[in-house]
Amino acid sequence: MLRVASHVGDARSLGLPADLVADVVIDAVRMKDDVPTDRRYDVVLTVPWAAPNLADLLDRGVSWVHVTGTGVDAFPFDLLGDRVLTTSRGASAVPISEWALAAMLAFEKRLPEVWHDVTPDRWRTGVTLGGLAGRRLALVGLGAIGSRVARLAQAFEMTVVALRRTEQPSPVPGVELVSSLEDLLPGAAHVVLAAPLTAATHHLIGPAAFSAMSSGVHLVNVARGGLVDQEALRSALDDGLVARASLDAVDPEPLPAGHWLYEHPLVRLSPHISWSGPGAIETLMDDFFENCRRRLVGEPLRNVIDPVAGY
Helix, strand or coil, X not given: CEEEEECCCCHHHHCCCHXXXXXXXXXXXXXXXXXXXXXXXXXXXECCCCCCCHHHHHCCCCCEEEECCCCCCCCCHHHCCCCEEEECCCCCHHHHHHHHHHHHHHHHCCCCCCCCCCCCCCCCCCCCCCCCCCCEEEEECCCHHHHHHHHHHHHCCCEEEEECCCCCCCCCCCCEEECCHHHHCCCCXXXXXXXXXXXXXXXXXXXXXXXXXXXXXXXXXXXXXXXXXXXXXXXXXXXXXXXXXXXXXXXXXXXXXXXXXHHCCCEEECCCCCCCCCCHHHHHHHHHHHHHHHHHHCCCCCCECCCCCCC
16 A cells, blocks of 8 residues: 655545555645644655745654656755655656747747737748758757757758767657757757756856857757756847747746846747647656555656656
């Protein structure tokens, strides 16, 4: 029997599968509620940041923590101790990769700028539009999300080059791997960020990275806002180096009122929703339920996080 303390809902709302009903009990615990001292749990199912009562829950016998989503850069590792931490890494790869492709197509096809909502003075059929075929895509990160973006880009006949954190071969045939931003960025029409945020990747896209990019580049961030030095981005936008920044992740979230990213004409800003799509919540939970099955029979858990590396 696994007893789960959940910050994200009860068994019914989370869709506990029938094969786990007899072996998994899920108690919904609101993040700000006091935790009874006599309550014991095996697992905490939580969000990837510090819930107010997380420390109290962890002291109730918990040996395993699962966070919904992929990134754990905001998770309080100092509370983890020797407990195992897992995530739903890659569960949102399909909708996020589709968002990235949609952003690239919108940039190339000048959407929605070319749409008409009033009668024009004349029908302007000579507008020049771009395309993806034959363009170079630079991917920062080649995990589940980056790999999915690569496959979709190849379907549009793009040339895909990627920088990844390991020396493993590309999981996507035809993707060229490079070892530095200096080799990755020159000549790229689109740069997509799909890497985890760690101490090593904080402000990875800063002045040096922008200086390596080709003029007119389109920057797409579907990862974490902290990957980008936003003041360096501002300079690159104002100088005309970056033609557009499509940002689904910024720092902080939400941005304060009056922040320049709201107003800049070359920025397309969305509120970290690229993960959303049909069945998104169910897909996020699939990894947790599969790990419940593994824990019940003593098999190794999937998507275990290395606290030292931060991913």
